[in-house]
Every structure is written in structure tokens, then in C-alpha cells.
Amino acid sequence: MSEPSRILIVEDEDAIANGLRFNFEAEGYHTVVRSDGPSALAFLDERQQQIDLVILDLMLPGMSGYEICRAIRDRDPLVPIIVLSARTLSEDKSHAFECGTDQYVTKPFALPELLSRVRNLLKRRRQIEHVFQSSQHDDYAFDNVKVNFRTFEVTRGDERFSLTTMELQLLRYFIEHEGAVLSRTKILSDVWEQGADVTSRTIDNFVMRLRKYIEEDPGNPRHLLSVRGTGYRFVAEP
Template identity: 75%
Template sequence: MASETKRILIVEDEEAIANGLRFNFEAEGYDPVVLGDGPSTLAYFEENSHQVDLVVLDLMLPGMSGYEICREIRERDQSVPIIVLSARNLSEDKMHAFDCGTDQYVTKPFALPELLSRVRNLLRRPRAPLVVKHATEIDEFQIQDVHINFKTFEVVCGEETHQLTTMEMQLLRYFIEHEGDVLSRSRILRDVWEQGADVSSRTIDNFVLRLRKYIESDPANPKHLLSVRGTGYRFVANP
């Protein structure tokens, strides 16, 4: 039983699955709200974002994909936990969902105890723009001519501004807070992603490729986010 009432927004057009999720979330002490399409979901979130504690999101929805919904929610709220629940099981689908800002990805058919465990873990996470597990919090950081704002999730380089997702910014913060350290992929997975998240070492490599596009003048020849062969990565602010 949850210690306090948490509202879970269920975005699912299959009635049997939606009703099953509603029943089990209510049994756990949560307050579930079920919606079946993108426009109604975004309209509800626009009015009630401060009351939504977690989103469970299908990808294949009528009229508007779950990817679009996830992206729209992230533009309004960078911190609300989002779990994608989808029959799509290709790595490309998962990466696209992570690109759009989801926190975790669960494939159908799913094990209910595992889903409930993921929900509990995400709801324990403080509602803040970032979860910092180690060092002193920083709001801004400068890498030569690149300015990083952790409050607005923006990376500014010259006249170009990039809006980062929650996981992109969380990973970038992790590298900055461990400047100079050689960080193995397994350590990054353990420290940055939630336990049990459906991600692999390849996921980290893809995230690093995107971060290099934001902070490197020549992403093909990085000077800040360096690869350490056979191990992982090392961040250097001033090479």
C-alpha cells in the first residue's frame, strides 16, 4: 500500500489492459486516471500536470503516437516519471522512446509484479528536474564556449540552443560531476539509470553520441567526452 495517494495517468486504448491497470493500481493505493488518445491526454496534463505523479504510456494510440505524447509532456514537465508500456520490442523503438524522454520501457506482455515494482521505484524518486546521486548540485556549467543550464535543460553553443531530455541531462551531469574519472559502462548504468531499467551498454553509447553533438565542436573527434577502449568514457572539461 502506498504511503500517500499518488495519481497515475494511464494512456492506453486497449480497454482490457487499461481496466486491468486501473484495478491493480487502485489495489496498491494509487489514484489512476485512464485516457485513450493523445489530444485528451495532453489536454488533461495541461490542466492537471501538478497533480500527475507518474505516466504509463502506450505507443500505439489512435490519431497520435505515444512518442509524440511523450515529447509533448516533456516540453511541459521534465521531471514527471514516464513508463512506456508497449508491444513494440525492437531496440529502435526503445531508443526512440528514450529520445522522446521516457524513463523506462516495458514490453507487452508484461509481468504485473515487475511493473508495480518499477512504479514504486519511480514514485520514490524526488520530483525535481534531476536526480543527483553524488556530488554537490550545480545549476550551470561552462565547457569552453558551450553553456549548460541544468535548470532549463538547455545547452547553448553560440547562437544554437539544444533542448535536452531528462536522461540526456542526467547523464551529462554525471560526466561533469566525475570529471577526469574513467567510467565503465556498467557503472554508468548502475548510477544513472534506475535499477531494472530496460537499457544496455549500447544505450549509453547512443546517448554519448548525442551529447557529443551538443558539446563538441567536432563530434567525430571529441575533446571532452572521450572513449576509453574496452571500458567506457572519460569527461574532460579543459583538454
């Protein structure tokens, strides 16, 4: 029997943190609660076992959730992160996705929906890792770029970048549809799970991040091209 998934909850409101802990443990997960960024990051640095998912509030004492999200990504590019926040502006969501979160849930939230998102993210991570790690083609190369699906890394020249699960999943999608014009609606439907709180702007933000990894000049891309009024097209050899 496999070990229960371990969830790190970073939340300073005791009522919410304790409620999440109770319900996650009722679902069979192991949980760890931290009330601020430094203690959460210290736990990640000291942990003996892998954390499988992070629930992260944005408004925390001393260190913002955005900073914490970036710091977690520096330590583990693959762990799923769900931001749980009372902030509802599109700018807040865009910034959170730029920092590396996988999903954004606004407070107040419906517990069954959050539990469903947790299950889906944990399942998706296992599936993606299995597909990538069992692939006969661990590498994909174009121009001076090399993508390693097994290690979740992109190398461009002498630079090496670690990708998050969503970034690598989206890049793989573009590579698998090389040359095709892909609408934002189709990308959203095929790459993100149904009901995920993402918009076309989210896709644009992810594309901008991918361009930083694979393009010599992200402002004038040669491989990941914009198609006006529609979406994007990936071209390996311009």
C-alpha cells in the same frame, strides 16, 4: 501529509487500462486514463495539477507513442515516462529512449515488477530534484557551455536545451567523474537502477543526445569522448 502521486495512463486497450487504474489506485496513486495521444496531450495542457509519471503505450490510434513521448517531453522534460509495449525489437526500444522515455516494459508484463518500477521512478525523481535543487553548486561551466542543475537546462552559446531527468543525471555523472575512463558496464550500474531494461546501446543513444547539447560539432566531440572498446570519458578542457 503529501499529496498522492498522479499517474497518466495512455492506453487504448480497455482491459489493460482499467487493470492499471485499479492497481495503481489500490497503491494510493491518483490516475487519469486517456486512450489516444491528442486527448492525453490536451489533458496535459489543461491540467491544474502536476502529473508525476506517465504510462505510455506505443501502438495507439491516430498518433504513435513515439510522437506522444516527444510531445510530452516538449511540455515537461522531467516527468518520468514508462513505455508499455508489445514491441520487443531493440530498434523499438532504442527509438523510444531517443524520444525521451525513462524505461521500457514489454507486454505481457508482471504487475509487481511494473509497480516496483513506478515506485522507484517516483522516488528517484524526488531524490534527484532534492539533490539538484539543494546543491550549493547550481551551475557548472566549461568551454561555452553552462549546465544549470536547478532548472535542468544546458546553455551552449546562444542555444538553450531542456534535459530530461535521465539526461541530466547522466551528464552530472560524467561531470563528477571528469577525466576518468568510464566503462559502459559501470555507467549502467551507477546511473540506471538495477533491473532497468537498458543495454549498452541505450547508453550510446543517451551519449549521442548529450553531445548534441554540449558539443559544437557532435560528430567530432571535444568533451564527451569515446574510448574504443570500453566506454566514455568526459573532459572539460581538452
